[in-house]
Amino acid sequence: MPSNESKPTLTVVGAGLVGSLLSLYLARRGHTVEVLERRPDMRRETLDAGRSINLAISTRGLHALRQVGLEEEALKHAIPMRGRAIHPVQGALAYQPYGKDDSQHINSLSRGWLNQFLMTQAEATGRVRIRFRQRVTQADTAAGTLTVQDEATGETREVRDTVVFGTDGSGSAVRQEFQAHPGFHATQEPLGHGYKELTIPPGEGGRFQMEKHALHIWPRGTFMLIALPNEDGSFTCTLFLPWQGPVSFASLQTPEALEAFFQEQFPDARALIPGLVEEFFSRPTGHMVTVKCAPWHVGGRTLLLGDAAHAVVPFYGQGMNCGFEDCVVLDSLLESRPGWEEAFRAFEQLRKTNADAIADMAVENFIEMRDSTADPRFLLEKGVEKVLLNAFPGEFVSRYTLVSFSRVPYRLAYQVGTLAGGIVTELAQGLKRPEDVDLDAAARLIRGRLTPFMKEH
Numbered sequence: 001m002p003s004n005e006s007k008p009t010l011t012v013v014g015a016g017l018v019g020s021l022l023s024l025y026l027a028r029r030g031h032t033v034e035v036l037e038r039r040p041d042m043r044r045e046t047l048d049a050g051r052s053i054n055l056a057i058s059t060r061g062l063h064a065l066r067q068v069g070l071e072e073e074a075l076k077h078a079i080p081m082r083g084r085a086i087h088p089v090q091g092a093l094a095y096q097p098y099g100k101d102d103s104q105h106i107n108s109l110s111r112g113w114l115n116q117f118l119m120t121q122a123e124a125t126g127r128v129r130i131r132f133r134q135r136v137t138q139a140d141t142a143a144g145t146l147t148v149q150d151e152a153t154g155e156t157r158e159v160r161d162t163v164v165f166g167t168d169g170s171g172s173a174v175r176q177e178f179q180a181h182p183g184f185h186a187t188q189e190p191l192g193h194g195y196k197e198l199t200i201p202p203g204e205g206g207r208f209q210m211e212k213h214a215l216h217i218w219p220r221g222t223f224m225l226i227a228l229p230n231e232d233g234s235f236t237c238t239l240f241l242p243w244q245g246p247v248s249f250a251s252l253q254t255p256e257a258l259e260a261f262f263q264e265q266f267p268d269a270r271a272l273i274p275g276l277v278e279e280f281f282s283r284p285t286g287h288m289v290t291v292k293c294a295p296w297h298v299g300g301r302t303l304l305l306g307d308a309a310h311a312v313v314p315f316y317g318q319g320m321n322c323g324f325e326d327c328v329v330l331d332s333l334l335e336s337r338p339g340w341e342e343a344f345r346a347f348e349q350l351r352k353t354n355a356d357a358i359a360d361m362a363v364e365n366f367i368e369m370r371d372s373t374a375d376p377r378f379l380l381e382k383g384v385e386k387v388l389l390n391a392f393p394g395e396f397v398s399r400y401t402l403v404s405f406s407r408v409p410y411r412l413a414y415q416v417g418t419l420a421g422g423i424v425t426e427l428a429q430g431l432k433r434p435e436d437v438d439l440d441a442a443a444r445l446i447r448g449r450l451t452p453f454m455k456e457h
């Protein structure tokens with residue numbers, strides 16, 4: 001039988017990136033928080049054979065860290081990536097800056113380091129207790145009751161009468177329990193591609209074997225390889241491949257097939273990944289899914305945030321950034337609303353449309369990254385976009401800039417980005433070089449279409 005025990009007021013399910021940061025925000029509001037995490041404490045046990053896995057943090061994520069005084073320390077461990085380095089099968093690299101100049105960059109940061117840092121900072125408030133190997137197996141989301149299994153002993157207990165924050169990731173057990181409520185709906189759209197992480201180790205003396213300040217991409221149509229730099233001089237590569245088909249995880253079943261594939265498609269990367277065969281066949285293949293669901297809350301008792309509410313595919317580098325922005329928005333609503341239910345309702349109203357927008361943009365960006373980055377037309381349009389960003393500061397903005405370098409709501413970024421993209425395509429017609437773009441025509445289009453839209457919103 002489950003045993004009962006006395007409860008803290010708030011319970012966060014999942015000490016991942018979002019749950020750890022959220023518990024810190026809640027603690028700063030004076031709450032006592034218990035965090036239940038099914039994994040062991042990664043600060044004491046190595047969970048994935050010491051692998052270095054990184055992610056890109058940009059303006060939204062950094063802003064969320066700044067609000068709790070953690071941005072500066074995080075940036076000490078981050079490597080600025082100022083553009084994309086595009087690797088063709090043969091020939092010279094192409095380089096596309098991300099923003100109007102080097103000040104607009106995204107940052108590569110170790111996922112493990114960041115998660116550990118956030119957990120430690122949350123505990124340092126004195127109000128957060130993280131309990132590891134605690135798996136939530138059931139929830140009564142209306143009552144605020146959780147059934148928790150201790151993974152070490154197998155024992156089950158209940159946490160009662162609490163306010164629950166479900167930050168347990170894309171496969172959320174808490175979200176699963178929302179099914180019990182009429183009117184709840186959820187879609188989980190798998191991408192059709194999986195991913196595998198591979199390593200480019202540091203060169204002699206810890207030097208980076210490729211350009212350090214870039215996100216490297218090998219776009220190949222239906223599949224692609226990317227690489228982000230790590231502090232120790234290595235790069236973490238991610239190979240995105242369809243599950244099935246002529247070039248897919250299903251087709252790469254032997255070391256010979258894998259070798260031949262890399263030699264043909266990624267010869268420069270192959271030379272830098274000594275552990276290719278061993279890593280490819282020993283490491284797990286990751287899944288990617290877009291989750292859309294509603295509602296995100298049950299009264300004032302349970303709220304979903306982060307990937308549990310809105311998992312997105314990783315091609316805009318925004319999943320965590322969006323989840324961190326959730327924490328900022330919720331925090332400000334807890335300041336201005338009289339109770340949990342009012343805050344949760346307003347949170348969903350503000351965030352749902354934006355989460356849907358970044359989910360759709362992330363899928364679109366997948367197509368852009370794997371396909372168009374190798375297309376001369378696309379490179380020309382990116383060049384025109386850069387000319388416009390510099391020629392019309394504050395007037396012309398691109399979708400990428402708004403998503404990665406601003407905190408404009410994602411929905412608005414989507415709409416403005418679509419208008420801006422249309423202007424670029426129109427101006428690039430018949431051009432050979434981006435610098436020949438007709439700036440008078442550009443001014444007319446920008447001031448005729450973009451400026452009125454931005455004024456209206």
Ligand code: FAD
Nearest residue numbers: 014016017018038056136168169306307317318319320321
């Ligand atoms: P998670 O990080 O999944 O954490 C959930 C936590 O809950 C975990 O610790 C888990 O153990 C725990 N948990 C799960 N179930 C239970 C349970 N039943 N009981 C108790 N605990 C439980 N985002 C970016 O912003 N930039 C990037 O560059 C980027 N790159 C990515 C690359 C890849 C390949 C992938 C797959 C994702 C990437 N993302 C990126 C997305 C980012 O990883 C997620 O958005 C982010 O991790 C979400 O954080 P979360 O805390 O909501 O969920």
